[in-house]
Amino acid sequence: MEGRLKKIPEGFVSYRFAAIVIASLFFASLAGWIAQELVPPDFVERRALYDASWRPGAARIVDLLDLHDPFRSLWYRFVLALFFAVLVACNVSRFRRIALRSLRAELPAGAEELRKRPLFFDLSWRSLTAGVKGAADPLVRYGERHGRRESVDPAALERLFARLEVLLKRRGLRVACARGGDAVRFTATSGRLRSPGTMLFHLGIAVITVGGLVGSLLGWRGMVYLKEGETAPLPPDSAAALRVDDFRIVTAGGGEIRDYISTVTILGERGETLAAGTIEVNRPFRHGGVNIYQSSYTMSEGEFARARISYRLRGEIGRRTAEMTSGSAAVLGDSAAVVSALRFLPDFRMGSQGAFSASPFPANPALEVEVSSSGEVRRGWLFLRHPDFNSRFGAGVDLALEGVEPVYYTGLEFASNPGVPVLFAGFAAATLGLLFMYLCNPRIIKGIATREGLLMAGVEGRWKASFAREFEEIRETIQREFDEGG
Amino acid sequence: MAHADTQLFWLAFWMYLVSFVLFTVFSAVKRRGAGLAATAVFAAAFVCHTGALAARWIATTHPPFSTMYEYAVTMSWAVALSFVVVLARFRRMALGVAVSPLLIVVLVVASLLPKEASKQLMPALQSYWFYIHVTLAALAEGAFIVAAGTGIVYLARRKGGGAKDVLPANDLLEEIVARAIRIGYPLFTIGAMFAGAIWAQYAWGRFWSWDPKETGSLVIWLYYTLVLHENMRGRWRGKKLAVAAIVGFALALLSFVGNLFLGGLHAYI
Structure with missing residues (x-):
């Protein structure tokens, strides 16, 4: 051991070199942080556009240095690897001295x-x-x-x-x-115990780096959006499948979102139930080494489960309500007027190409309807948040969208990261080391x-x-x- | 109780401002009475500040960390707490002349942020890791800000030298800067880095996403790691350590306000 330790060059494990490496990693991270903000996220997809609009050579530099994804670039990985090597070498070279020093006190020579x-x-x-x-x-x-x-x-x-x-x-x-x-x-x-604590902290940081490396090399992740009743193969063993039985958005009294809950079943090859449970934000579901996270949700454009409209016909004082499902029509009271639901947009916007949904979230829900009465057909949009806007449909029909129940798709993320136990061990070691160091x-x-x-x-x-x-x-x-x- | 938190916030804000004026007077005239008055007003402001946080907690039914405003108020409270601890330990009132304006800077940032209170925490924040993460990060940043304030006093004393009587000796100032950094560093490491990573693993299935806020935290952590190493090997001492503490404050502030325009997973307003 002693002989092997002597092979580590002294300069490599010196405080000076350690400080240089930490400074390099600091500046590399700072550069990456700045690059993350300056380089547009769609740089790779729209490279030609940026090549044409930026100063000559700028796009090439971004490409050359991988500044569109700086933390996966070769230069950043090199600095990180150097940091890890110095960290390990420092720990190994100082181990004996620190262990001896903490075990026995050195008496004065004279x-x-x-x-x-x-x-x-x-x-x-x-x-x-x-x-x-x-x-x-x-x-x-x-x-x-x-x-x-x-x-x-x-x-x-x-x-x-x-x-x-x-x-x-x-x-x-x-x-x-x-x-x-x-x-x-x-x-x-x-x-x-301060010196062993310092060593334990450094060791913990090295273990965390190893955990991160293991995760990035051997881990994998994937994302699916499923609606109630739909299934998707459960990676990596595609023989098993995940079925979404229910997805709920739980709201508080004031309408704020409290939680997203997916109820799922893991099905075997022959459709038999292997496991079942619920997935919530911060409460993943684990099956066969795969963690399933409640990551997001979305709703499909055009699709909705149920819509409730209120209407008033000419000459009537009160309003009545009618319910429709996607693609269905409703007869308005005892009149000849029929209203059909054509399209649902969760976040209505009007662009040059017509109406579109700006996001999959219900920021401005709108329903396109068609009202036909006495041979006259009229189309228009009803807005949930603006019931009085665009509500008259000729033929004496006044409509308002009272509620719409969209078809939700739960966004589930599958992930397997074998580096997590290593990481957690590193966190524990480094925390313990810090406590020794500072207490x-x-x-x-x-x-x-x-x-x-x-x-x-x-x-x-x-x-x-x-x-x-x-x-x-x-x-x-x-x-x-x-x-x-x- | 609805607006009690903002009323107490403003009361604390103005009292901190008055205490800053009194600390400045104390540094200039070197009268103990002025120093005691400044400390008393600061203590009263701290009580109001604590009351503002408590009122917010009661109104929202959760610890006040969920919005940028709440975090800024908590972080400034951590600065005030760190200063109270330093004051109790070292009994050097003159440090208030630098710490109180930095505290006011954080409060000014807080005052510009939306103050709406929501009883419901967004789903991602409903985790005890959230409380550990934010509390420790706020306390760490509080300690870093006190280090920066003391660093300013150190530099002012070296240049001016006129206020010799009330300002602590350089050795002691350096010790306070180093101690504040060494208190902030483990809190930041455990709270901002480790607890944040563990929470992210539970919430999003990845302990690290290279989100702008995460990268900012890494930059701050590496910076203070460098400061500690350089300080330990005897290079960044005295003036250099004071400057390093001030640069650290600038980085922490950049990372904090970065949320407002960088977006990412930590973009809570």
Whole structure:
């Protein structure tokens, strides 16, 4: 393992290179984001048109760099692959060091190492135990100034160190120590899980990338629009079929859409029922490794299940209603007038080619009718949202569209993505890693307690200013707690 | 209760504006009284802001995240909350001079958006992942905005230097910027990226669609990943970190208002 790790070039796993790769992916994503907005979605289909209308060469650049679909382009995939490679290499190369560091604390090698730190103090036991009054003692001051410190016996050193250990533990620090040569070398640490957390987070991101790759290579998806009673083969095993038994648009009191619900049955080769259930938005139906999602709905132009019209004939005061189905006719009361439904448009618009539906959704439902009375035939449109518009049909007939029940087609999306479990594992690992990273406050304080005194240094803290404040507080606490002179 | 939320919103808006004026006066005259008054008005505005969100929640019967207006109000509340936390932790009132105008910018954007309340959540939003996703994303953006505000103070202090008495030391300012980013980053990663992806998987059957909003989130995430890496290796410290925090705010704002003209799966108004 060790030998293999050495084969990874140092530059490839350096922070510098990692930052360059992240910056590259950032700029590539930014460029893709901008390209997504600038290049029209129909660029491929209408390439000739854009070639003619844009500046010379612009369409060619878009084509060459795949800017019409930037996130599937070769250059973006290359940067993404590089990001993944660096991520994995960094994790592999740092694994041993991070694992060792989180398992055991490194003890200080010597006093010089600690004295080099910007945060350190070196106090004699005499000055600590004698407290403020004792430290003012001319004998103590003179001796300390000239490097002559009073020594405590080994048993007293043990007692003093035990008190120090309690103080450090009270601040949430874990103390590891080694005794030898009339001295105790110790390291007080906290938040040691931060480094494994960082690694777990990076590993999680790598796993998510793998999950995405697996999904894009092995996953598939498809979309069908079916109305009640219709069936469609269930991919990939086309021997099974999906039948839509019912599709409902559930509305709230104010008419807002609350849910779309499809009731479906999975049929076997001989038409036997294999499974049945409902599909709602956010609640997919799963069968044989295929997820079926309630994705959309549509309604067909011209087709409707039932329409209700109200009418008033000449000389009548009140209105009466009549119901029609697609292609049927209704006799208006006891008159000779007959109204026939010709065409239904869910989102009526008038264009140069005549009436058309701007969308498959009921934004402006309109019904084309033909009224024949006494040999006179009149055609016109009735609008659900504008009942008074275009309502007179000669022959003394006044019509209004009261309601129309379109034929809905439920939009179901089939998808199979074997990368999803991998992705979810990556999300879990990265989340756990983040929690370790951000809930742990890593601090390392190292020290050496000798028979003469105590040398302590703040080696590592996440926040420079806060750590300096905390180290100062520790020093003050030690001085206060060891003060025997009152 | 029908319009209580918008009335409280406007009350909070004007009070934040007053607190900004008072924070500016405090930075200029360096009188503790002005600072305390600014903080008190800010706290009162925060209470009204919280009340506006609560009233909206009661009126719509769902957490106020479903429209762009509601999200903007929630996000600005997260900014105010982050600032309150920073204020409680570091006791540096002068930071308000930069954080409150950024908060007002978000509130101005909110004030321009349609404010109609709907009791019914659209079907795609009826998922607990929606609440996790939006709450964490709003809190993260709140933290990023506080980082940007502190970054502005850092740059102003370096240039001006006249307001030495009330502004915190550079070390502390840098620590606040770094801390705010490091609080925002995991919230953004878990909330905006992971929770969003899991929810998308349940709702649409694909965890990632390269929708403009998703791409925008990825860009923001990569940006802050870069900032953290550069900060960790000792390059983006001090002034550079302050500038990076401000650029991050600009990216977050672009991604937020991008909804209005970029469309896509996140085009809720």
